Amino acid sequence: MSTIQVRVDDDLKSKADALFKELGTDTTSAIRMFLTQAVAYDGIPFEIKKFNKTKEMKIMTEDEFLDRLASSRAQSKEGKVIDADIAIDSIRNKYGL
Structure with missing residues (x-):
């Protein structure tokens, strides 16, 4: 067995420890999972990109979400629809996905 030592703020x-505890694990196990996935992927197991606050998605409350859903359903009944592929492309372009 090898030991890896890393200095972090x-x-x-503390935040990582709390997060991983909520997820049912600990920081050491989470780091081990990351290393295992990096080897399996033969690289970083997630996309690394600069966060762009101008493309940040708005977090909605449940009531806001239900209101938007009701509005979408009403528009659908009125025939105001677009092809799913066009909608998906639009979302990907808007949020850089």
Whole structure:
């Protein structure tokens, strides 16, 4: 067995510990999972890109979401629809996905 030592900010460590505890694991196990996935993917197991706040998605409350859903259903009944592929492309372009 090998040991890896990494220095991180105390606040980052505390937040990571709390997050992984909520997920039912610990930071050491999460790091081990990351390394296992990196080897399996033969690279970083997730996309690395610069966060662009101008393309940030708005978080909605449940009521806002239900209102938007009702509005969408009403528009659909009025025939105001677009092809799913066009909608998906539009979302990908808007949020850089």
